[in-house]
Amino acid sequence: MAGLDKVVGSYEEAMAGLEDGMTIIAGGFGLCGIPENLIAQIKKTGVKDLTIVSNNCGVDGFGLGILLEDKQVKKMVSSYVGENKLFEQQLLAGELEVELTPQGTLAEKMRAAGAGIPAFYTATGYGTEIAKGKDTREFNGRPYVLEESIKGDFAIVKAWKADRHGNAIYRLAAQNFNPMAATAGKITVMEVEEIVEPGELPVDQIHTPGIYVDRLIQGTFEKRIEQRTVRPS
Amino acid sequence: MAGLDKVVGSYEEAMAGLEDGMTIIAGGFGLCGIPENLIAQIKKTGVKDLTIVSNNCGVDGFGLGILLEDKQVKKMVSSYVGENKLFEQQLLAGELEVELTPQGTLAEKMRAAGAGIPAFYTATGYGTEIAKGKDTREFNGRPYVLEESIKGDFAIVKAWKADRHGNAIYRLAAQNFNPMAATAGKITVMEVEEIVEPGELPVDQIHTPGIYVDRLIQGTFEKRIEQRTVRPS
Amino acid sequence: MALTREQIAQRVAQEVQDGFYVNLGIGIPTLVSNYIPDGIEVSLQSENGLLGMGRFPTEDEVDADMINAGKQTVTLNKGAAIFSSAESFAMIRGGHVDLTVLGAFEVDQQGDIASYMIPGKLIKGMGGAMDLVAGAENIICTMTHADRHGNSKLLPKCTLPLTGMACIHRIVTDLAYVEIHDGKFVLKERAPGVSVEEIVSKTAGEMVVEGDIPEMKLA
């Protein structure tokens, strides 16, 4: 790694510096576009008491779900959880804390963190439990809730292709939370299916500019499907 | 125009409904990526007392500058103006009002308007004239200014290619303010260099999804250059 | 007779207009896409970042990178676009989606809706529902008029934790099409063969019945 080249040599190096008690922002929606191998590496390090900010928490045995196996997660900040039994068990046993956050607010909190916006107003959640203890204010006669940005010690994201500088493109619906997550980490680690040379990607078609990416690694992906729905051909 | 097809038949139709006193959000940076022909159409309609939200106000005889010729503009909301003599004259004569807004705040105000965020906090401008009369608040020990979103009766933008549904791609640095402006109009009008059929643009490379675009028209563009800087070949 | 799930979807589909961008929630709302009349072109929005969502894929078309907000594999129609979750909810929150259809546990006569959480049961989360109800001006809520025990779901005041406040104006149940005006339910249409009396008796909130209430037309 020198100059603008963000490529690291191993998954160990990719997640170096991760410590107990840290906050991790993760891209992905369900099992789609998740940084599978970075999650596996987090499991391998055995760090504990993590706060994980991610729309979902994977399933039993895959995705963020595997971090529950050794009780590495203290708290999840998510919009929708509980697709796995282990999650339910740990939640009911009081071993796991969940901060439910509306999906759009969650995406915007990540973007705001990356964009230097400490807080923003949204109508989402006004008058609900989500708004309890939060400031509210009227604009043009409508009440809004003040939501604060959320930054991670690490952000882990998955893209399709990136050049060595970290300029990245996502494929289809695997984009989802990844672009915002990529901006919200003090250290942003990206794994991709293919690393290309600078100049190979069209300059005006980059989803995540390399300035947000600190470490880049190429991996192989299982890409498990959560709900395989098909029609007869 | 039927279904999701946004294509209109003429520039008259494209700007139909524009009235005196309306607010227009315009894309473009300097003379790059400006909706040249939509601006010309606004001049042709002769509407007056416009508030125009745009990073700049064109030059004498081109871009938004031509709307000054018949004194159609009451107020400019911009980050940088005065590249034209007419502008200076009308400003000094008190015929034109200017609300200077930091460039990043201006871009974010447009985005916020489109995104249902009535206001956001930014450190930009804290302790300066820009912050006068605005709410301020500390987050993590740093003071921030509350900035409100800015919505237009019309938004006028220029893209490179769009399909008939208004899914659009910008070319190179002609992107600039256009994507945010496109989201911030009650009626968003887009002009492009080329209209293609739905399905011709790559689905994961769309800059402005068609949902933001109400009217679409194909035009021809002069694309004047403001500062032609070259090196010997 | 009470409407089937398919018939509820059929009635909702009548509210879809040409050129609409529509977000359909999970369950009955998803069925609405099957009943959109010929000659009407709409684009389906999915919260995870899709416009122009199409049918399920064939076995050959299945792509792990191509799912909808229900995490189901899907395809796209021509003229589709894909974008980030932030952009998706900018659209939703900013009021750009023309029609949102979603289910609920309870709706009250103030237009409050409860749809994501039953205390005591496992809380899975609100997903995008809170953003959807806060962002859309045009929402249709679909549900059965009463639960399996006969308890009304159209209440004077919601008892469950809210998804949104004062945001629902239109409800299609298995018994009726109901609007909310000035803090009251207003009966607009009856399911074929269902009496006004039955509807009123199964509505716990205040229900205004003015004039003759027509039967729904289901082609």
Place this chain on the structure above:
Amino acid sequence: MALTREQIAQRVAQEVQDGFYVNLGIGIPTLVSNYIPDGIEVSLQSENGLLGMGRFPTEDEVDADMINAGKQTVTLNKGAAIFSSAESFAMIRGGHVDLTVLGAFEVDQQGDIASYMIPGKLIKGMGGAMDLVAGAENIICTMTHADRHGNSKLLPKCTLPLTGMACIHRIVTDLAYVEIHDGKFVLKERAPGVSVEEIVSKTAGEMVVEGDIPEMKLA
């Protein structure tokens, strides 16, 4: 002797580190790119939405869709990226740019900077300067130490409308390299042949001079 504009740029370039993303303002800051040492790879950010800005184009390469924040035609280097103004300022405001270099009319010992407006003259606007000074942790301000009339630009308190408050910590002038600590200017380096006395006499604000002040090294 006082530094030339080129020499100021040369001194600033010494602060650029390998792998930096750098935003260079108009004027002297632009010249900095000419003095970045060999073996150091940087990416230039331009507010209108560019990373990896390159040289001016040849006549053949000129493209009206390819300009920088100064509205000049430019080219891109390999590994460049283009994005919207909102994304560009997300980067700037969010502190992702490693170094920002910009000019000023005045800087005071609290780190306040005035750079966009002289009352009585035509106000052209702050462009992206207010976002840049608020967003960057690492800013170098370049200017002449005093104006043509000999009036110091390093003041106890800025007199012109501010671009930003308490955001400048480092200044390179034609006479000196100065830092700001605890509400005071601190003299770090002298231009070759310029005396500490001259610098202090041309500094209206409080200037701390501790120990021997070395001359700048300009290769």
